[in-house]
Amino acid sequence: MEGPGSRIIFRKLLKHAGGTFQLQLEGNVIGLVILSRVAIYGKRIYLTLGENSYSIFFGMFGRFSEGPITGKKKPGIILASSTATLSFYGCSIKMIPADSYLEFIDESKDLTSAEFDLGNTVTEAKKAASDDELICDVLLDQSILPGSGNIIKNEALFRSSMHPARKMEYMTLDDLYGLFREAREFSMKWVEASERGEKISPFLAVYGKKHCVKCGRPLMKEKMGLGNRQTYWCSICQK
Numbered sequence: 118m119e120g121p122g123s124r125i126i127f128r129k130l131l132k133h134a135g136g137t138f139q140l141q142l143e144g145n146v147i148g149l150v151i152l153s154r155v156a157i158y159g160k161r162i163y164l165t166l167g168e169n170s171y172s173i174f175f176g177m178f179g180r181f182s183e184g185p186i187t188g189k190k191k192p193g194i195i196l197a198s199s200t201a202t203l204s205f206y207g208c209s210i211k212m213i214p215a216d217s218y219l220e221f222i223d224e225s226k227d228l229t230s231a232e233f234d235l236g237n238t239v240t241e242a243k244k245a246a247s248d249d250e251l252i253c254d255v256l257l258d259q260s261i262l263p264g265s266g267n268i269i270k271n272e273a274l275f276r277s278s279m280h281p282a283r284k285m286e287y288m289t290l291d292d293l294y295g296l297f298r299e300a301r302e303f304s305m306k307w308v309e310a311s312e313r314g315e316k317i318s319p320f321l322a323v324y325g326k327k328h329c330v331k332c333g334r335p336l337m338k339e340k341m342g343l344g345n346r347q348t349y350w351c352s353i354c355q356k
């Protein structure tokens with residue numbers, strides 16, 4: 118799940134903040150707790166429940182439901198009240214000291230936050246990434262662009278005509294600005310589509326595609342970068 122998916126879940130959870138729930142962790146009933154705070158940073162959701170907080174990462178297969186528990190797989194966290202059942206399936210869950218996440222959340226870097234600051238994120242990225250780092254890796258670095266994921270990476274590179282294997286030393290501030298602006302715009306389009314209950318697939322220009330929508334030539338497809346992530350690009354349109 119990328120930032121836009123987590124943002125939608127965060128908005129749903131916000132409606133329940135302040136409520137009292139019976140907490141179940143990995144099938145064990147913990148007891149009644151107050152959901153005193155809900156936060157998001159990039160792809161992660163944070164819940165403060167009683168004396169602890171939980172950092173929740175959805176990864177490739179995690180999902181959230183507000184309805185009754187379904188399917189064979191049991192949720193890792195269940196928050197149940199008389200009016201709602203909030204369930205987190207297939208997520209990585211870490212218990213941390215209550216509200217400790219507030220120390221490192223920086224809304225100005227979060228791709229799907231209303232406070233996202235493009236200029237600041239570009240300046241920070243130039244400082245944080247080394248010269249020989251590939252731009253496809255920088256786009257997935259959660260300390261630089263929290264919320265970005267592999268689909269956002271591919272789409273932003275294509276839309277800004279940038280080759281995925283370009284090294285940071287060849288990225289000017291203007292290049293980074295254009296690239297991160299595309300990442301932001303695509304991410305917000307994804308959030309808005311999800312709010313309307315629509316899928317992102319009709320908005321994809323390059324991810325999972327076979328031909329370039331600009332020049333019509335076959336696209337390149339290769340596992341690339343530190344995480345060996347699937348990368349699509351046009352060898353003619355992206356330099």
Ligand SMILES: [Zn+2]
Binds near residue numbers: 333334351
């Ligand atoms: Zn092309």
